[in-house]
Amino acid sequence: MKTLRFGQLASIALVGSIALAGCGSDNNSGSGTTAGAGSSSAASDCFTGTLNAEGSSAQKNAFEEAAASYKAACTGAQVNYNPTGSGAGIKQFIAGQVDFAGSDSALKTEEKDGVVETDAAAAFCGSPAWNIPMVTGPIAIAFNVKGVDSLTLTPAVAADIFTGKITTWNDPKIAAVNSGVSLPSTAIKVFFRSDESGTTENFTKYLAAASDGGWTAEPAKKWTGKGEGKEKSAGVAEGVKSTDGGITYVEWSYAKDNDLGVAKIDNGGGAVELTGETVGKAVEAAKPDGEGNDLRLKLDYATKEADAYPILLVTYEVVCSKNKDAQKGKDIKSFLKHFASSDVQKSLEEIGYAPLPSSVQTKVEAAIEALS
Amino acid sequence: MSTSITGRSAVDELPGPDGRGPLHGDGAGTGRLGDRLFGGAATASGIFVIALVTLVGVFLVAQAIPALQADQASFLTSREWATAGAEPRFGIVDLLWATVVTAVIAMAIAVPLGVAIALFITQYAPAWLSRPAAATIDLLAAVPSIVFGFWGLTIAGQYFEPVATVIDRALGWIPFFAQPEDGPSAKSTLAFAGVILAIMVLPIVTAISREVFAQVPTAHKEGALALGATQWEMIRTAVLPFGKPGVISAAMLGLGRALGETLAVTILLSSLNDGAAFSSSIFSGGATFASKIALGIQEANTATSTGALIAAGLVLFVLTFVVNAIARVVIERRKAFSE
Numbered sequence: 009m010k011t012l013r014f015g016q017l018a019s020i021a022l023v024g025s026i027a028l029a030g031c032g033s034d035n036n037s038g039s040g041t042t043a044g045a046g047s048s049s050a051a052s053d054c055f056t057g058t059l060n061a062e063g064s065s066a067q068k069n070a071f072e073e074a075a076a077s078y079k080a081a082c083t084g085a086q087v088n089y090n091p092t093g094s095g096a097g098i099k100q101f102i103a104g105q106v107d108f109a110g111s112d113s114a115l116k117t118e119e120k121d122g123v124v125e126t127d128a129a130a131a132f133c134g135s136p137a138w139n140i141p142m143v144t145g146p147i148a149i150a151f152n153v154k155g156v157d158s159l160t161l162t163p164a165v166a167a168d169i170f171t172g173k174i175t176t177w178n179d180p181k182i183a184a185v186n187s188g189v190s191l192p193s194t195a196i197k198v199f200f201r202s203d204e205s206g207t208t209e210n211f212t213k214y215l216a217a218a219s220d221g222g223w224t225a226e227p228a229k230k231w232t233g234k235g236e237g238k239e240k241s242a243g244v245a246e247g248v249k250s251t252d253g254g255i256t257y258v259e260w261s262y263a264k265d266n267d268l269g270v271a272k273i274d275n276g277g278g279a280v281e282l283t284g285e286t287v288g289k290a291v292e293a294a295k296p297d298g299e300g301n302d303l304r305l306k307l308d309y310a311t312k313e314a315d316a317y318p319i320l321l322v323t324y325e326v327v328c329s330k331n332k333d334a335q336k337g338k339d340i341k342s343f344l345k346h347f348a349s350s351d352v353q354k355s356l357e358e359i360g361y362a363p364l365p366s367s368v369q370t371k372v373e374a375a376i377e378a379l380s
Numbered sequence: 381m382s383t384s385i386t387g388r389s390a391v392d393e394l395p396g397p398d399g400r401g402p403l404h405g406d407g408a409g410t411g412r413l414g415d416r417l418f419g420g421a422a423t424a425s426g427i428f429v430i431a432l433v434t435l436v437g438v439f440l441v442a443q444a445i446p447a448l449q450a451d452q453a454s455f456l457t458s459r460e461w462a463t464a465g466a467e468p469r470f471g472i473v474d475l476l477w478a479t480v481v482t483a484v485i486a487m488a489i490a491v492p493l494g495v496a497i498a499l500f501i502t503q504y505a506p507a508w509l510s511r512p513a514a515a516t517i518d519l520l521a522a523v524p525s526i527v528f529g530f531w532g533l534t535i536a537g538q539y540f541e542p543v544a545t546v547i548d549r550a551l552g553w554i555p556f557f558a559q560p561e562d563g564p565s566a567k568s569t570l571a572f573a574g575v576i577l578a579i580m581v582l583p584i585v586t587a588i589s590r591e592v593f594a595q596v597p598t599a600h601k602e603g604a605l606a607l608g609a610t611q612w613e614m615i616r617t618a619v620l621p622f623g624k625p626g627v628i629s630a631a632m633l634g635l636g637r638a639l640g641e642t643l644a645v646t647i648l649l650s651s652l653n654d655g656a657a658f659s660s661s662i663f664s665g666g667a668t669f670a671s672k673i674a675l676g677i678q679e680a681n682t683a684t685s686t687g688a689l690i691a692a693g694l695v696l697f698v699l700t701f702v703v704n705a706i707a708r709v710v711i712e713r714r715k716a717f718s719e
Binding site for chain 1: 462464533534538562564565568646647650651652653654665667674675676678679680
């Protein structure tokens with residue numbers, strides 16, 4: 009059949025061109041991939057083989073960046089990351105399917121659905137499992153309001169916006185914290201993540217902790233406020249971009265890539281802009297919550313410290329402190345050492361993450377050194 | 381004249397002279413290896429697909445039952461969807477509504493359009509045009525659904541805004557067509573998702589309708605024309621009645637696709653926040669069965685949350701099954717009338 013053959017040819021051509029177009033636009037997050045390659049300390053103890061990790065999608069880009077530069081420094085080493093979500097990553101880790109897990113919250117110490125994650129992981133490892141903070145991702149409150157370039161929000165006002173109590177941009181409550189900014193009467197369109205997400209969980213944790221009762225719902229991966237749901241970070245960012253009056257919470261990189269306005273946050277210590285340093289300051293202010301080299305952090309969302317940007321999530325690498333397979337332990341150690349090195353950490357800022365502050369980084373390096 | 385849509389003459393269905401069924405070999409060659417191999421392979425394929433569907437059904441039921449037992453709300457009548465925690469509450473009313481509305485909109489657009497295109501290709505278009513036209517339509521079927529979704533979101537969606545306004549102005553007094561005050565932008569509504577689904581379903585409806593219309597016996601058509609019918613009257617009296625069962629099965633296949641389409645709908649539709657009042661408008665947001673599963677499955681890490689999504693999948697499975705069963709019945713009845 010001639011018609012059929014023509015259709016097939018044309019469709020192959022079409023699909024091909026779509027695939028190519030996809031490549032073209034997908035690479036913007038990977039720029040500067042080679043930063044740190046070669047100069048990093050990891051190059052000395054390279055391994056050959058494959059490491060598999062799985063978990064939080066929040067650290068996917070950072071992980072891939074680190075894995076790419078590690079591979080550039082160590083030919084023959086392959087580090088794979090499967091961003092299936094924190095819960096899935098921890099499950100696979102406990103089941104021994106992956107070498108380590110990435111998670112946007114530390115292993116839970118209390119029972120949930122019949123499993124205590126810390127105990128289950130320790131049982132699998134035969135040694136305590138450690139949570140090593142590795143990537144800090146700030147969450148931006150991104151907005152798109154015609155004529156407004158700079159916006160400051162307090163947690164209470166943010167909570168009112170995201171619960172639908174404030175409905176227009178020129179509401180006196182917003183005006184009160186934005187003197188000198190002329191706000192239009194545009195309706196506020198809140199966009200939220202319609203998929204379940206660690207970003208939602210961390211953002212609602214922040215609102216619940218800092219808004220003084222403005223946010224009453226239990227922090228969860230599923231959005232409980234008002235608004236219009238969009239799929240994934242790309243979806244909410246697109247929603248805000250195409251809607252005058254739109255506002256959402258989204259990882260910093262998406263706000264940057266879409267040229268959205270990012271609100272300054274005033275927790276009570278003055279308006280804080282979102283930058284690598286202000287995020288680092290907030291991580292530094294976090295209290296250690298684990299014992300010894302288990303470096304779980306307790307973020308203080310309500311921190312009033314000046315110049316500390318409070319809305320962020322910290323993703324951990326969850327590892328066995330003593331691996332049953334000694335070689336695996338060495339491999340993991342080598343890669344994590346590279347990941348935590350200041351070169352790699354610095355390169356993450358370009359793609360929307362914040363580097364670990366030096367005080368935390370020192371502890372992280374000590375913990376990695378103690379792995380076996 | 382008694383031909384079925386397959387073009388097989390009725391004589392084939394009469395028993396043979398020695399009482400064997402139609403189209404059976406005379407048995408003289410039984411025991412030949414090739415015959416046995418081929419027959420066996422064909423039978424195995426048939427059994428395989430039946431087993432596959434059955435196992436999918438069993439899997440869905442087995443996974444769904446524990447979650448359904450834990451459900452604190454009525455699965456069939458509740459609008460909630462909170463699967464976390466010890467007391468999950470979830471129901472499918474909103475999902476069923478969104479799924480059915482988007483699919484119905486898609487069919488309302490795609491079936492008349494697809495039939496019209498098929499009629500153009502087979503009855504009106506000159507020979508040099510009909511083949512490229514058919515190929516172009518087939519090409520639509522090869523476009524991945526995510527492309528349709530993305531195209532709808534970034535390009536086509538903005539042009540739907542005025543369309544929605546016009547519909548709202550003309551028919552807004554019916555709640556079904558009214559734009560809600562605080563609704564999502566037009567490109568994120570059930571209505572627009574239905575439009576995109578219609579485009580995706582179009583090649584299926586067109587291709588099958590075209591095949592059927594092309595098989596209308598020339599004698600029928602010439603008979604109609606000889607009796608003084610115009611071209612339109614010929615199509616109405618000869619082509620359409622002959623093609624009806626084919627068009628119906630095309631529509632049902634398309635409906636199956638519309639009900640189950642995931643990616644494009646997930647990208648386009650804005651979901652409603654918890655506790656939003658039920659809106660019967662097509663310009664409201666929502667989530668279909670498939671998009672709800674796509675949104676939830678990645679972070680579903682407890683037996684209950686996974687089970688709830690699978691239970692939703694089971695309803696979709698049953699819905700599609702029912703639709704197909706109805707189609708079968710309709711086609712069988714039509715066949716009886718036309719013979």
